[in-house]
Amino acid sequence: MLVHVITHGCQMNEYDTHTILSELVAGGHQIVDTPADAELIILNTCAVRGKPVEKVISLLGEFRKQKLAGRDLTVGMMGCLAQLEEGQALAKKFGVDILVGPGAITDILKAIEAVETRGESFWSLDFKDDLHSYLTPPPNTLTGFLTIMRGCNHHCTYCIVPQTRGPEVSRSLESIMHEARAMQAAGVQEIYLLGQNVNSYGLGRPDLPSFAELLRLVAATGIPRVKFTTSHPMNFTSDVIDAMAECDNVCKYIHLPVQSGSDRVLRRMAREYRRARYLEIIAEIKAKIPDVVISTDIIVGFPGETEEDFEATLTLYDEVGFDHAYMFMYSARPGTPSYKHFKDLPREVKTERLGRLIERQKYWSNRRNARWVGRNLRVLVKEVATDGQYLVGHSDQNHTVLVPKEQVRTLGLHEVRIDSATPHTLYGTVAGFATEAIPLMMAS
Numbered sequence: 001m002l003v004h005v006i007t008h009g010c011q012m013n014e015y016d017t018h019t020i021l022s023e024l025v026a027g028g029h030q031i032v033d034t035p036a037d038a039e040l041i042i043l044n045t046c047a048v049r050g051k052p053v054e055k056v057i058s059l060l061g062e063f064r065k066q067k068l069a070g071r072d073l074t075v076g077m078m079g080c081l082a083q084l085e086e087g088q089a090l091a092k093k094f095g096v097d098i099l100v101g102p103g104a105i106t107d108i109l110k111a112i113e114a115v116e117t118r119g120e121s122f123w124s125l126d127f128k129d130d131l132h133s134y135l136t137p138p139p140n141t142l143t144g145f146l147t148i149m150r151g152c153n154h155h156c157t158y159c160i161v162p163q164t165r166g167p168e169v170s171r172s173l174e175s176i177m178h179e180a181r182a183m184q185a186a187g188v189q190e191i192y193l194l195g196q197n198v199n200s201y202g203l204g205r206p207d208l209p210s211f212a213e214l215l216r217l218v219a220a221t222g223i224p225r226v227k228f229t230t231s232h233p234m235n236f237t238s239d240v241i242d243a244m245a246e247c248d249n250v251c252k253y254i255h256l257p258v259q260s261g262s263d264r265v266l267r268r269m270a271r272e273y274r275r276a277r278y279l280e281i282i283a284e285i286k287a288k289i290p291d292v293v294i295s296t297d298i299i300v301g302f303p304g305e306t307e308e309d310f311e312a313t314l315t316l317y318d319e320v321g322f323d324h325a326y327m328f329m330y331s332a333r334p335g336t337p338s339y340k341h342f343k344d345l346p347r348e349v350k351t352e353r354l355g356r357l358i359e360r361q362k363y364w365s366n367r368r369n370a371r372w373v374g375r376n377l378r379v380l381v382k383e384v385a386t387d388g389q390y391l392v393g394h395s396d397q398n399h400t401v402l403v404p405k406e407q408v409r410t411l412g413l414h415e416v417r418i419d420s421a422t423p424h425t426l427y428g429t430v431a432g433f434a435t436e437a438i439p440l441m442m443a444s
């Protein structure tokens, strides 16, 4: 079949899309670049907030319309929303043919066969023991996502993820290392280790290394760059900071979601740390890793958040001086404890607070980014920017960096001198080495 996959959500979904694409190719199907050319469209969905769910509804409505108008189209749904009753009700309503949950994506070939040969629809919501097949990344892949664990054992009261991805299961060391080496052999320049809480990798499993040890083992492959996300402050131990500090190829960038600066709110969110502990971890990171870049996730307008609570988030922001933050307005998700037990705040209050937080973020990102002007950074140049004038890449510290297109002949690692900075982007000039990676002509 001619297949197109549309991916929403986080990097874990991107990884799952890669897995499904490699299964499809191995099964003799062909991947097409645009939905219009496809016989099968698979929607990889996210359910973390109301907005991504609305996007799915609008796409499913669109596909249904086309089918009613006579287009011969098979529609598949995977990802987090597929695992929830909410998603299954939508699948029924819009006549989705294939539905596979995040634990069952390796059923995709079976699903297509059921639809193609027997005209049946196919649903699978199991959590398989070995979710992962060994992937060989597609040619010209510079960043390789590598999921090291699935699920989440925390119970943050606002969050749907534990229900969509199930309890934590760590992958075997052997399969992780096998995949890391396959990526390296395929020319991947950067491995991104993924999990909802990578720091709990191997917990309760004496046969597995700790996350810090795993990080060292992946770094020892010699791949130019290793990054990881997401870290939960509760399990963020000193040995991880030490491994980051000691391994040259582990990026000096850490994403450590705080969610709120108020202990009262953290308690109601059931986050297992408090403000003082969070600040203690940040202090240790800054002391051990000079020039570290730190980002975070913040939810504003959690039920019961007072003006004073919100101000505590602003003062925490100032104390840390985050380089970047992903800021979300609280979204009440059916099926979560906070949806059931707490009353949502008025939308105006949430919007107004989000606006103030964004101002704070811009101020700090501007200030933090400005410190790189005049310095050289190593940048993985990956693709042509939407305007066609620049190429986009990411620094070792995860900044988005733009360089003029005419200065670059190959995609891959470059030394770039930073000329100017905005809150979101650094602008630079190619100033030194460039590794021979992928000729630009081939990739674009």
Ligand code: SAH
Pocket (backbone or CB within 6 Å): 048, 049, 152, 158, 159, 160, 161, 195, 196, 197, 230, 231, 232, 257, 259, 297, 298, 299, 328, 329, 330, 331, 332, 333
């Ligand atoms: N496992 C990661 C994050 C997973 S979801 C962690 O614990 O840090 C990514 C982010 O989405 C969360 O950090 C949180 O800030 C946000 N988020 C999750 N549920 C949300 C909700 N109901 N409303 C708004 N933001 C939410």
Ligand code: SF4
Pocket (backbone or CB within 6 Å): 152, 153, 154, 155, 156, 159, 160, 161, 162, 196, 197, 232
């Ligand atoms: Fe959701 Fe909390 Fe688990 Fe992160 S740690 S995935 S926010 S329940």
Ligand code: F3S
Pocket (backbone or CB within 6 Å): 008, 009, 010, 011, 012, 013, 045, 046, 047, 048, 079, 080, 081, 161, 164, 165
């Ligand atoms: Fe969304 Fe699932 Fe990721 S809900 S954020 S795709 S884990």
